[in-house]
Amino acid sequence: MKIIQLEYFVAVVNYNSFTKAANYLHISQPSLTTTIKKMEEDLGYDLLIRTTKDIKITEKGIQFYHYAQDLIQHYHQTLEKMHDLNMSHAPKIKLSILESTNQWISQIISNHRRYNQDQTYYVAEVHDQNKILEQLLNFENHIAITNEKIEHENIESIKLYEESYVLLTPENVFNKRETKAVAHYPLIVPMKGSQVRKHIDEYFNRMNVHPNIVIEVSRFEAATNYVHKGMGYAIIPQVYYQSFNTRNLEIVTIKPKIKRAIYINYLKKRKHPKRVLSLINQCIDFWKFRE
Template sequence: MELRQLRYFVAIVDHGSLSRAAGVLHVAQPALTQQLRQLEADLGAQLLHRSAQGVHSTDAGKVFYEHAQAILKQVADARSAVTQSARPSGTVTLGLPHSISAALALPLLEAARAHYPDITLQLTEELTGNLAEQLKSGRVNLAVLFDDGQLTPFVTTPLAEESLCFICRTDARWFPQRAEVTLQEALAATLILPGLQHGVRPRIEAVAHGAGLAPQDVIEINSIAILKSALMADMGATILPVAPVLPEVQRGLMRALAIHSPAISRTVVLCASRTLPLTNAATAISRLAAEVAGQLCAGDAWPGATLL
């Protein structure tokens, strides 16, 4: 197996066609086809379905594509680490959970462009469970995750402690004329929450269990956009930080109630792999992310977050 075969395979999948991939790679199509056949023979599996409409990954191909992407990124990172001068440069991929990107993404992008013009910062928005796997495999250089006691595979830098609130449509039936609710009251409502392995859900379940409580009626939605639509349809309420719904709260479409007895919060941390070294550029972005998070907390620009 050769690196060029990995590059060829990724290009074919990305472009959905052998002919288009050959044109982008500046490789004759028969040579590209031969390299693909050699790769499939080496792996002992068919990676692509070929048809008149183009090519599509088999199940084995989908698995191999993820690994090929990670390997090629690590090779690019290694080359960048060797060739970088004192001025950091190159590409850094940072993964953000859906519920954090509203607070952190734009300020970090602006700071990166101002302080490190030679660094291309790529932000990817994903579910936390997916981000952890991508960080382990090297598909992202850094990821913002939540400290649930399961972060031992990573080097972690605490960024902030973020309070969670009970959030519902402004005219919803839940707790009218109230500014705060107990955790027991919040858990008794119909709640729209991410799945058990993602986002705020593990933290909610852990705090509830510690208080001898449990959610009573849960609708699982793993998308902030769809979750907000469900809130606006008055299908239920949710427990989230304020940042993802701040525009709706400011426009009076939603309201956020503090939770007490006990309060509930989550620790936001920046994570890097323990086994894959960071490039100079990734190290610079890591430091910058911590600085930006601190500035947002100090300036009350990250609602509900306090600096750690």
């Protein structure tokens, strides 16, 4: 197999189009199509699934894509890896999640693995929206959970649920489970740059009040620890209150409410294995029956 063939394949994946890739490579589309088909015949497995509407890349095609990029520069060092793609074991399912979703994600993965006992998973917390998008587009992750909809033509972004932000307090601090003067309390909030902090700042800007922020943290776990120490009250997503760290604490309803939506995201053009699709559907169904 020649380097130029690998460059042809990488171009088709990058452009998600034989026509655009052919124009970029300055060759005819039939010639490009023939080259890709010949590569698949030589390898013994499909790299791409073609339909009348679009192109989807297979799991083995994704792995080949990553190797092909290296092969263009290091052909002789990675040629053997290219043929190792024809493996039989189930690929690892990779997810990026939010800290606040750990509790329910763990339930779903536990149930999913009950029916797929040889399946392995890679779960990482990622909160940077740009990084999440990059990982999906580069086939690094199968699934991403976000607290904002991803607006991209190649990403399917489905809303799972809405939740309110609440005030996390020690027990028996308030007689009623709601307050209208949140800004005046000593608040523990996420650091600037996070999506949660953006939601909170926008809320107080709309209310035209200056919040009494005493501590800024990078994780809800840290915020919860400071509440346990009596150093202030944390603004957290309501679902996070289900976590182990919030034992012996209470939540107070914030009025007017601060809300956010949680989305599940995946790459449209990727030929996902049935197990990945099953996991996606389990996430959707988990929240569908809780509305």
